[in-house]
Amino acid sequence: MITLTNIIMWVAYFIGLFTLVFWLIVFFEKGVIHTYKKLKRHPFVSIAVPAYNEESTIEETIYSLLKLDYPKNLFEVIVVNDGSNDKTKEIVENVISREKEFNIVLINQKNSGKGAGLNNALAKAKGEFFVCLDADSFITPDALQKILPVFEDDRKIGVVLPMMKVKNTNTFLQKMQWCEYIINNFAKKLMSYLDCCHVAPGPFSVYRKEIIQKLGGFSEDNLTEDLEMALRLQKHNYKLIQLLDTVVYTKIPLNLKGFFKQRNRWYKGSVLNVLKYRQMLFNKKYGDFGMFHLPTVLFAAIIALLVLVVSIYSYLFIPILRQIKNILAINFDVPMLMGKWAERVSFFNMNLMNIFLIVVVVLITLSIIYFAYKSHHERLAAHKYVPLIGYFFIYSILILLSWAWVFFDLARGKVQKW
């Protein structure tokens, strides 16, 4: 018997499997390419640090920049104080007076958001390259040495992204996110082979300043201005390159509340921005990005949610309702039937096709996780296996719930929420 539930599940399964297989093919085709090139010349670099009430981390962030393996006189740090009402301003002023041999600039603006802050910094920036580093992120000293040579390959490269790792791994949720970041880096690396990156995350994305100025700077009224910029670069056929050779460490939410808030902003931002640039959707001019990846970004969430709703309805809600009705009809005398149920769970009642298809997807996912870890030179046992297993089973549900919340918000027209 073929039901609507079956059809939805199969179509979703086919699309999901196809996507996994596709990116696995890309991986086997290209491998993980590392850059070992030396920097030929040292261009001037401007690093913007937007900060809103960051008194606890701002000093550490600035010092992680001062430790950069790069000539002191060839980079500047522009801290944009976005109307903080804590001690951010005083702390930065202190650092400036202490570290006189470095170029550190403090811009105070009244609270007007990260996009505006970045544009302010962009206007003051003297560098050939413009970098954005969130105040809750920290870099490793080799960052510029590893990132800048990549720009020499191609004038069309608009932004180069370091890999992101999670700095604070205290709670279980954070450990699962640690796993997620590893896998995301790997996925973005594969995407960048086909010029398919659709996001340039805040932490230490290095832009060619001339290009983003030509494109009009950062969007100021956007939930996710980094994603918007990435899509704008894509729209004008500039390239986004993901590196796995240098790390930026970033702090992440420690509890579910913070997590859901952050994901709500990210995912809502991605839906709204993909819709903003919908002319690229299914547009042949944009190659793999327009025809395949961008639709995936938009529809993956919709399909996943549909699957969630359908499976909760037909594999949980309906059977439970039915069972309640049955148990009521026999006056709760359930023990009488225990033996009967045990008899009915047999090999005979299994559906081997479904089992086979599930096993295949699990194996492919596991192999992708394995390759991702290998590309990061991380052992699977890092942080023990439990978070990885948690990532595999629980995390996807958390992500789906965040998506459900996003669609719920969008449906009732609640768009701007920080």
Place this chain on the structure above:
Amino acid sequence: MVVEVRSLRKRRYLFAFLITAAIFLIGMLVGYSFNIQKENSLNEVMSNQRMDYDSLQLQYAFIDVMKNNGMCDGISETLSKSVSDLEELRVRIENYNKDDRFSMVDYQNLKRDYLLAQIKYWLLDKQSKEICRRDSVSILYFYTNECADCETQSYVLTYLKELFGERLLVFSIDSEFKEEPLVDILLKTYGVNEFPTLVIEEKSHSGLLESDGLKEEVCSYFKDSVEQCK
């Protein structure tokens, strides 16, 4: 101005599609070959059933001819067990049809075989009751796959069957199975036009009967005092 068109390597997509389709195909083949196994085992169980029936029928005939009621107890047990085995088989056949979308090969035949067996046993039960003066109640249960309360009714019947053991015999008839003309005959005989309908001994009840009501009804037919009815 040169209009830039970015690369789209179709071959990669084709390759991914072929691999995905191949995985699906292998899955279907695995499922299909397993179904053949299932069908074989169902057929085997069915042919054993037929043999059991023949044997039972002969045993009753023997008792009838020899007027030897001493053997009745053992045979009643066998009859009751055969009927509940048959019920297990019904559940299996129906689950099998629900789960699998590809192999309907012998489903109709299997189902028909089963139905005939049910009716044969029902008749045998009627005859043997007179021969052996057995104190049991038989229920003819008419259901359809779509009817809202049928699942609950089946559940209640399974429950009561567990409760009464060999004193209760249930014969389930899929009322939509028109391939077997006997179904129609039974429906007309008992004037069934609503589902679920239970024919307890010769009395017909339409609509869902929950465990309490059904138990009471069943108990009213026992001649001896039965422990479960107290």
